[in-house]
Amino acid sequence: MPVVYKQLLFIVMSVKNYLDFTPEELASDTYFQNWVLQDDQMTNLFWEKWLSDNPEKQADVDLARKLIRQFTFKDYQASEEDFNEVWKNLKENQPRKPTFIKPSRKRRYAVTAAASVILLISVSVFFNKKEPQSSEPVIVNNHIKAGTDKAILTLENGADISLEKGQSYVTGNITSNGEEIVYGTNRENSKEIAYNYLTIPTGGQFKMTLSDGTKVWLNSESQLKYPVTFVDGESRQVELVYGEAYFDVSPSTEHKGSKFKVLNQSQEIEVLGTEFNVKAYKDETNIYTTLVEGKIAINLxxxxxxxxxxxxxxxxxxxxxxxxxxxxxxxxxxxxxxVFSFKNKSLKDIMKILSRWYEIDVVFENKELEDITFNGALEKKLSITNILSIIDINYDIHDKTVLIK
Amino acid sequence: MNLKVAHTKSTSKRDLESGKKSVKPLSYKESQSFEAFYAEVYENMFQNLFAYGMQICRNKDLVKDCIQELFSELWKNQKILVNVKSVKPYLLKCLKRKIKRELGKEKKSFIQSEFEFEISHELKLINSQQQANNQHMLSKAIKSLTARQREAIYLRFYDNLSYEETSEILKINAKATYKLIYRALSAIKESIILLLFFSFFT
Structure with a gap:
């Protein structure tokens, strides 16, 4: 750095009243950052002197340094081979005089790039604003919240009980901590089977354990009908009235060989102890059943x-x-x-999934956008505006309506 | 072209002792042949470009191909390197554009967790339940940062670009870059304070 510039720098730093700076302001200050990150004599000198003049600022300075040093990125090191390979290719492809011959590049990455984007990661973020963002979203009355654990339990006598995160509920063989509901094994052998319903509203999700130990995760806008206890030796039968559920079924071998069945409209799933997902939303005309482990039969x-x-x-x-x-x-x-996880999903389908979780209505002003497809994984904890900016579309929010532009 | 280049691994690693980097700007000198400068830029920038590219797409082959294309263009149009005001942000910007363009040829995807960062080692030690909670809070705060905030932090703190250079790559003004970083720091401040506070008692 030229000497004149260095002196100028010193003056600039001296003029700033760093005594009034909060730790985060210090950490955002370019000269302070230079001190922490770079090895420049002048900067070192300035800050060491400043600190010895203002020893009461030691704690703030320590915190500011920590703030800057906190960020550790994954260190991608190019190998010597990478370095040499690219250089070799450059040398081979380049004539001494500039010409218009394009170096022949193998386009092998078309495939690998596709493979790499399928990788699933917990925080998926994206800053691809194609050139400057064309418009800032207009957001009016954004009350949109991510969904939470909630459900409505309907008892055999028809009473509705609202289950919600933070509220517990106990009765008979039922206990709920507000995040899941557990049916204990009932010793009494009742002759008549009593059915309960668990209904998950828009913006909700809930986990339950049936009396046989089978675990069920229920997604937003879903309803499950199930017996309070299963009758020994008879097949265990529940009904996914609508919506989406994931079942981790307690094996038949632990229940005197009795099968587990999931009914859904015209489909019946017969199970022998396994894990699977059923998706049958009210607004869709298909039932999707996905098997994770074991073996199931779909009976139509x-x-x-x-x-x-x-x-x-x-x-x-x-x-x-x-x-x-x-x-x-x-x-x-x-x-x-x-996690929301999408592969080649159209924006229309994605918005449908989001609307169930965020309780939003979605309007496509630009119908062409409905069909563009995305790959990606997003945490359900994120706010709707976070998600929309990650997907990188133009949108407005009015109350609970999201307008895609 | 008969120039030799040597790969120095440490170009992006900090000096372990002080944690500081020495920064020497790359600029063309009249006394230099273009070939020599070209090789110097390649030597000094390859690791930086590689690491930055990997932050964006994690695809080694794609990053290498884009770096190659970039340098191939710099050879063909020698005026660029000679005249560009500051080499480093210019090259990073070009590389980003190339990678994005290649990725854009695939379907539009937002899967990559670009500029992912980790909790630094000194704060990683968990020695109590309280610290575990505090750390969880910090990870949450970190996860809430936007990709642009992370990129700004990467460029300013990790790649040692100035605010002006960072803003050139982000295509916003320096003040907006300052705000991005300031907000990121404010967001994690509370959890850092807690972590530091409790580490005194354990």
Whole structure:
């Protein structure tokens, strides 16, 4: 640095009244940052003197330093081979005189790039604003909140009990901490089967344990009908009235061989102890069943189909046709672990999923956007504005309506 | 071109003793041949470009191809390197554009967790439940930062660009860059204070 410039710098720093700076202001200050990050004599001199003049600022300075040093990024080191390989290619492809011959590059990355973006990561962020962002979103009365643990329990006598995070509820063999509901094993052998319902509203999710130990995760806008206790030796039967549920079924071997069945409209799933996901939303005409582990049979009126792990069946309710595909299982069940995961999903479908969790209405002003597809994973904890800015679309929010522009 | 270049691994690593980096700007000198300057830029910038590219897309082949294309263009149009005001942000900006363009050829995707960072080692030691909670709070605060905030922090704190250079890459003004970083720091301040506070008692 030229001497004149250095002196100028010193004056600039001296003029700033650093005594009034909060730790985060210090940490945001370019000269303070230079002191922490770079090795410049003049900067060192200035700050050491400043600190000895103002020893009461030691704590603030320490905190500011910590704030800056806190950020440790993953260190991607190029290997010597990488370094030499690129240089070699450059040398081979470049004539002494500039010409218009394009270096022949192998386009091998087209495939690998695609592979790499499928990688699932917990925090998925994106700053790809194609050139400067064209418009700032207009946000009016944003009361939109991410969903939480909540459900409505309907007892056999018809009473509705609202279950919510932070509220506990105990009765008979039922206990709930507001995040999940557990049915204890009932010793009495009642002759008549009593049914309860668990209804998950928009913006809700809930976890439950049935009296046989089977665990069920229920997604937003879903309803499950199930017996309070199962009758020994008879097949255990529940009904996903609508919506989406993930089942981790307690094995038949622990229940005198009694099968577990999930009914849903025209489909019946027969289980022998396994984990699977069923998706049958009210506003969709398909039932998707995804098998994670074990073996299940999908029984339809006319036909049946056995599913193996990583397979998904898709029953079209209009014609009762069944189709089986191999799928990325984690993507299908990520919702129960608090993640939205999309692969080649159209924006329209994505917004439908988001609307269930954030209780929003979505309007596409630009219909062309409905069909663009995305890959990605997003945490369900994120706010809707966070999510929309990550997806990188132009939008406005008015109350609970999101307008896609 | 018969120039030799040598790979120095440490270009992006900090001096372990002081944690500081020495910064020497790259600029073309009249006395220099273009070939020599070109090689110097390659030597000094390859690791920086590689690390930055990996932060964006984590695809080594794609990053290498884009770096190669970038340097190939710099060779063909020699005026660029000679005239550009500051080499480093210019090259980072070009590389980012190239990577984004390649990624854009795929379907639009937002999967990459760009500029992901970790909790620094000194704060990683958990020696009590309280510290575990505090640390959880910090990870949460860190996760709430936007990708642009992370990129600004990466460029300013990790790659040692100035606010002006950082803002050139982010395509916003220096004041907005300052705000991005200031807000990020404010967001994590509380949890850092707690972590530091409790580490005195354990």
């Amino acid at each position: 009126e006319s036909t049946n189909q056995v599913l193996f792990p990583n397979q998904q069946s898709n029953v079209n309710l209009k014609d009762n046709n069944i189709e089986v595909l191999s799928v990325d299982v984690y993507r299908e069940i990520a919702w129960k672990d608090g």
